[in-house]
Amino acid sequence: MRALALLPLVLCGCLPVSTYYAEGVSFAQLDRDNTRCDVAALRDAPVAHQTRQHAPRYVPHRVCNAAGHCHTNGGVWVPGDIYSVDVNADLRKRVKAQCMGDRGYSPVELPACPPAVAQAAPPGPSPVLPRLNAQSCAIRTDGGLRIVTQG
Numbered sequence: 342m343r344a345l346a347l348l349p350l351v352l353c354g355c356l357p358v359s360t361y362y363a364e365g366v367s368f369a370q371l372d373r374d375n376t377r378c379d380v381a382a383l384r385d386a387p388v389a390h391q392t393r394q395h396a397p398r399y400v401p402h403r404v405c406n407a408a409g410h411c412h413t414n415g416g417v418w419v420p421g422d423i424y425s426v427d428v429n430a431d432l433r434k435r436v437k438a439q440c441m442g443d444r445g446y447s448p449v450e451l452p453a454c455p456p457a458v459a460q461a462a463p464p465g466p467s468p469v470l471p472r473l474n475a476q477s478c479a480i481r482t483d484g485g486l487r488i489v490t491q492g
Contacts, residue, residue, distance in 0.1 A: 355453050358479035360486060361446035368466040368485055371446070378440035386433040395421030454478035454489050462489050 361375065401416035438448065451473075454462070459480045466485035471477075476491040 357450045357452050358481065358486065359448065359450045360479070361441045362449040362470055362473065363444075363446045364470055364472050366445075366470050368468060368470065371470065372485060374441065374444050374446065378437045378444070381440050382433045382437040385436050386429040388427050388433075389429045390425045391428050392423060392425050394423045397421050449473070451477055451479040451488065454480045458489055458491070462487055 361371065363371070397418050397420050399416055400419055401413045403411055404414045405411040441448075453459075455478070458478060462480055464482065465487065466482050467487045471488055471490045473488070474490055478489050478491075480487040480489065
């Protein structure tokens with residue numbers, strides 16, 4: 342249900358954009374470094390799925406008569422849902438962040454550009470990551486990300 346609530350925001354590009362940033366680096370270099378660090382993080386902290394189960398719960402059987410008087414008459418145990426979790430996911434994120442930091446990048450979160458700014462911006466990703474200021478915003482493009490710095 343929550344995913345459906347976020348769908349209009351995703352479709353309009355209204356959500357903030359999280360990325361790694363280093364002023365003056367080409368988008369192509371950022372993309373290469375991102376890929377290298379993803380591969381290194383996956384190598385150093387591989388996916389490790391574990392199957393787990395939520396605790397079972399007891400559901401009492403409630404019986405009521407025509408007068409509205411109720412009592413509990415036994416019940417059933419319902420097994421907990423089975424799910425899987427990647428126990429290395431957080432470690433992999435930290436390994437990637439460290440790798441990108443070693444390459445001179447910092448994580449940033451930029452607001453999505455307003456529609457008027459997005460429509461006026463050239464198509465495609467930023468050729469070079471510009472200097473950021475308080476009015477910087479981001480546009481997701483087919484080829485990556487365009488950062489617009491106003492003012």
